[in-house]
Amino acid sequence: MRNKSLACLVVVLAAVISLSTGCVRRTASMAKAPAPGDAATSAVAFLNKTFVVAPFVIPATDADLPTGYLPSIRSVPEAAPVQLDAALDADLAGSGQHFVPSKMAYTCARSAQRGNETGRLATMRYWQNIGKCAGADFVLVPLVIDWSEREGSAIGATKPASVNLSLTLIDVRTGGIVKTFHFNETQQTLAANILEAKKFVSRNGRWLSAMELAQEGLKQGVKELGL
CATH class of the missing domain: 1.20.5 (Single alpha-helices involved in coiled-coils or other helix-helix interfaces)
Structure with a gap:
């Protein structure tokens, strides 16, 4: 039945x-129409380039974000960044782009300096310095902003999972932002949002955990950034 x-x-x-x-x-x-150059970013600008992926971090203040502002109320478990690092590494494992080894990325993230600037400029300089340390052309900056775990089970949740994360690609030479992907989703029922019918079917009507929801976001982000 x-x-x-x-x-x-x-x-x-x-x-x-x-x-x-x-x-x-x-x-x-x-x-x-798409903005000029968007389609060419991965095909031309990324040709024969080297990438380094910074470790996932939980931003503490607005200055830790490349753009935008933090939610007034948020909570992220300490274990989430480590789990997200592993998930992002798995998504990039089959990429055609050249990535610096994760060990070097972590070493550079620990040793890179923030520079003499203040606020967001200092943060951007820090990420740029990670790229310089790793000898990369681009640095991918992943941030987990908010995280709410599902309450209940996969077949009957009393509270859905919610995840807010971003992936920002920075040009190491200029220190400027090339592309930003922002994923902020709270799973909804089919009745609440009929436009999400494809997602409902692909998930087999299941309530996802926060990590499963985040993994969907990472896969989408990697694709949209051309990685």
């Missing part, structure tokens, strides 16, 4: 997705 119900639900979802896709196609000509 459960399999039959799930099959019916998938059929309904497919119909909804089909209808929404049709709407997108009819209005595609009105969509905003």
Whole structure:
């Protein structure tokens, strides 16, 4: 009976997705065009370049962010950065880009200086110095901003998981931001957001843990950054 119900639900979802896709196609000509250079970033600017991935950190103040501001209320378990480092390493393992070994990245993160600037400028200089220490062209800066674990089980959660993280790619030569990916999601039910039907189906109707949700975000971020 459960399999039959799930099959019916998938059929309904497919119909909804089909209808929404049709709407997108009819209005595609009105969509905003991609910014010049976005598509060429990974194909040209990253050609024969070297990358270093800084360790995940939990920002303490707004100055620890490349852009934006921290939520007024947030909480991240101390173990999360280590778990996220392992997940990001796994996602980048099959990349066609050249990455500096993780051991060197950690060594450079411990020894890099913040410089004489204050606030965000000092933080940006620190990340730039990590790249210089590693002899890289680009440094990938991962931050975990907020983390709320699921309450309940995969088949029945009383509170959904929520994750807020970012991946920022910095040009070591200039110290400027090349691209930023921001993932801030709280899992929702199908009834709460019908537009997330594809995610609902791909997750088999399960309530994800915070780590599973974060892993989805990392995979999406790696893809969008062209890594």
